[in-house]
Amino acid sequence: MGTKFPKIILLSFFLIPILTLQPTFAPAALITDVRSWSATDHTRVVIDLTEPVQYESTSQENPPQFQLELKGVYFYTPKRELEVKDPFLSTISLTDLGDGRVRIIFQQKKTLNTNVFLLKPYQDKPHRLVIDLIDVSLEKKEIEERQKQKEIRPKGTKIVVIDPGHGGEDPGAIGPKKTMEKDIVLKVGAKLLQLLNRDKEIQAFLTRKGDYFIPLGGRSKMATDYGADLFISLHTDASFNPQARGSSVYCLSLAGATDQAAKILADKENLSNFLGGVTSKPITNGKDKVEPILVDLAQNDTMRESFVFAETVLQDLKAVNLLKYSSYRQANFIVLRAPRIPSVLIEMAYITNKEDERLLKSSDFQEKIAKALAVSIKKYFRP
Numbered sequence: 001m002g003t004k005f006p007k008i009i010l011l012s013f014f015l016i017p018i019l020t021l022q023p024t025f026a027p028a029a030l031i032t033d034v035r036s037w038s039a040t041d042h043t044r045v046v047i048d049l050t051e052p053v054q055y056e057s058t059s060q061e062n063p064p065q066f067q068l069e070l071k072g073v074y075f076y077t078p079k080r081e082l083e084v085k086d087p088f089l090s091t092i093s094l095t096d097l098g099d100g101r102v103r104i105i106f107q108q109k110k111t112l113n114t115n116v117f118l119l120k121p122y123q124d125k126p127h128r129l130v131i132d133l134i135d136v137s138l139e140k141k142e143i144e145e146r147q148k149q150k151e152i153r154p155k156g157t158k159i160v161v162i163d164p165g166h167g168g169e170d171p172g173a174i175g176p177k178k179t180m181e182k183d184i185v186l187k188v189g190a191k192l193l194q195l196l197n198r199d200k201e202i203q204a205f206l207t208r209k210g211d212y213f214i215p216l217g218g219r220s221k222m223a224t225d226y227g228a229d230l231f232i233s234l235h236t237d238a239s240f241n242p243q244a245r246g247s248s249v250y251c252l253s254l255a256g257a258t259d260q261a262a263k264i265l266a267d268k269e270n271l272s273n274f275l276g277g278v279t280s281k282p283i284t285n286g287k288d289k290v291e292p293i294l295v296d297l298a299q300n301d302t303m304r305e306s307f308v309f310a311e312t313v314l315q316d317l318k319a320v321n322l323l324k325y326s327s328y329r330q331a332n333f334i335v336l337r338a339p340r341i342p343s344v345l346i347e348m349a350y351i352t353n354k355e356d357e358r359l360l361k362s363s364d365f366q367e368k369i370a371k372a373l374a375v376s377i378k379k380y381f382r383p
């Protein structure tokens, strides 16, 4: 997307500092927003900027504190303090030091590892400076706890991993009434979790329990860690055509997509990492590189299992909502790439359609979808 400023304004923006002999380092970037997302093992702080900035960081142990100094930046107020209500941070304070320098202090509640990186503008997102403050020991403990599940589960118990798509910086699709996909899928995911865990032979887990982002590869890695017997990724569809409606079900394709629409949809869902912001270092199991799947016989069996489950879901969804397609479609969804775990992605309805958006927002419809999925899951495990 091109800049909205006419060339002449841009030119004067660069010339004025020179003509008026401003300090040698003329600030160019403006901080337009600061927000934080609290995950189970880290806090992500995101700073919106009109331009990329340079930064230096320092940290101290006692009390634990992380400090960033941004250079070449304006802040619209001399000082601002943000309260973070999570187990990792207490406050984030920003102070304009003048001369195009802004100091940001992150007051920590415990010792944390940090990872700072810049993200380039993407779709409607501006330049972003991302600061991840990670409780590494907690992150490790969570992975170990997931890996323990397959050993401690009672014999015959099936493990289901439910993945509410998007989250945090990535809102997913947005409806005409500003309903966000990330919120709807989290609600349906929680309802489905509750329904499944009432069954003594099923143990269900969520990839994300709140409004934060997990890289796509991290989600399927979680399913692998849990030793899942089934993985379900929940989404809501979107279209430029406001008339488009209905539910659809997708499986992974190791070759091409079954049709152009499925390919476009997979491409769109796969962009989640760019919006959500993927770090260069692992976070919450973040395995971001798409590695080719080894096509072995076991994987073929897994694919067949996914198809069987997808067919069952279509049968049960039909009673709850219009179906966009009467059969499942296939495309290359990164999130469905957990090796040897039957995995299905469900587009519950079109959030961009007025009527579907109204349905998606209603607790009654969310419950109906969750119930239909729970029925499908039980049928799949106990045919």
Ligand SMILES: [Zn+2]
Pocket (backbone or CB within 6 Å): 165, 166, 172, 173, 181, 234, 235, 236, 269
């Ligand atoms: Zn989605």
